[in-house]
Amino acid sequence: MTQVRPEFDPELNTFLADMQLMPELNPDVLAQIRQFPPPPVESLLEGHPVDRREVTFPAPDGAEIPLTILTPAHAGVGAGADAGAGAGAGRDRRRTPVPCVYWVHGGGMIMGDRYSQIDIPLEWLDRFGAVVVSVDYRLAPEVTGTTPVDDCYLGLLWVVEHADELGIDPSRIVVAGTSAGGGLAAGLTLMARDRGIPAIAAQMLIYPMLDHRNNSTSSRQYSGEPGVWTREMNEFGWRSLLGDLDSGDVPSYVSPALADDLSGLPNTYVDAGTAEVFRDEDVDYASRIWAAGGQAELHVWAGGFHGFDALYPKARVSVAARRARVDWLSRILEPHPEV
Template sequence: MTLPRPELDPELRTALADMPLVPRLDAELLAQLRPLSSTPIEPLLDGRAVDRREVTIPGPDGVRIPLTILRPAQTDQTNRTDRDDHAGPAPCVYWIHGGGMVMGDRYSQIDIPLEWLDRFGVVVVSVDYRLAPEASGTTLVDDCYTGLVWTAEHAVELGIDPARIVVVGASAGGGLAAGVTLMARDRHAPAIAAQVLIGPMLDHRNGTTSSRQYSGEPGVWTRESNEFGWRSVLGEAAGGGRPVPAYVSPALADDLSGLPTTYIDAGSAEVFRDEAVDYATRIWAAGGQAELHVWAGGCHGFDALFPQVPVSAAARRTRSDWLARSLGNVPVHQHERIG
């Protein structure tokens, strides 16, 4: 039986009408989608004063992990004012991309943190973790954690303030960001100032009301596609065959105390709505600080897919304003003030 579900935002519904939607992801479709799951970064950097650096670092098993580092380019000091002087270390956004843990790369959805580079002068570090099903178990979150540790250890070299590193992820990246933050808490390093979980993929059990609401019909990300993604990462463990680590499926974590201040958002019309709400609720119950936004009529990934739609613009603006408050004393970048 199809459950009643919240209505999509009317403008999102119009935008989605021109987008091919599928009821479920499988191996054959994944092979077709992977080449399309990321766009080149060069058009996004065109016209931006950004210095780009590409590095690879050794993963836990010796496999090299690519990182992209983006920072505001040095400008002519004679044209700067005290207010846009970025002398001293900058905040860092450690970006973890989405893609259901099975597709995407370090450039996926990177327009989101690039807005913060423009507005706040943050350094963006984006990690290219390995994907399932080729990689499985804790490999994906281990890759992300390794990149975060490297970033913190090289903070001085990168011009980063190690006290203002924010871990941010969207969709699968949101779940990985939550897992990385749990790892950092449990291992007592590195320090994380805040975490931002955007439509996060947090719970492999896939049994919430919102998961069941978005099942059986085509969509951006359905319950069936979610099952495929989790099965690709967990194999037999996805069906309860063996224990699942909480670092991989953060909703399983028994203890959510001691986490940095957290921002969580999701759409009301998506699979991940209820697990996002539950995660925020459990952070509050543990005495932590979390800000939660559920955007009425938002589908999964709405603000990344259709940033021009009013509800998307509101979501992105609200998230940016929270980040500004959380980072504190972040100077506004030159071109953000113009107009």
């Protein structure tokens, strides 16, 4: 029997008709996907006046974790400098510190790199003059458990420690991510709350991957046929990340929906589509933040499938979704008008 479910937005459905959807996701398919070269960095940054700098920092196990730092052009942070050249090279000390967006890319915990979906935070760099820092966390199944969220947390600590050199205001750091990156953003925000450092001004969770149990109504609705991200694909991504962990041993930093206490979190933005696997877990997460006395803004876009605004940014619902995020960020990052 066909599962009753919300239909795709008509405009998105027209675009989707021309897209080749994956029938399944398994180790062989993942290996094939990873062989495709990513688009050149320069093409992703085209049209955005930014200075780019690449650094690495060591994880406790000796792995080198890359960060990309994107700064509005001519802002004064030493573009092109490597980690050993001194992070403050060329900085104009008279510059007013700016907000920072700490970006965590998507890809189901198993794909992508620090430039994936980078057009989303670049829009905020253009609008708010923010520095964007994107972290290249290690992927499953090569690593499992807390390693990806630990990488993200350590990268955020690096940013805070170098805030003065980067020209950012440490009181205006927004952690943001999409899909798996949204789940990791939620996990590292819980980690920062529990450890008392660093202070995070806000978290933006864009259709985040929050619950390894994968048993919601929306998950069951988008199952059994090809799609952008189906219940079966979600199962593969989680299984790759969890490795040998028993379901009862999964930490809430890995699967944030498991967190018993959502109090004390920073201002939170959550969005999702009505026509995607993550809809119900995302709505539940926002609802539980409210129940704990926190502030969360929730948007559920009618007919949006997973990743709709990243795949088809010019669709009307995508334009509306992106505009709503910018409006929310303006209330978080810009000074309040005089009353």
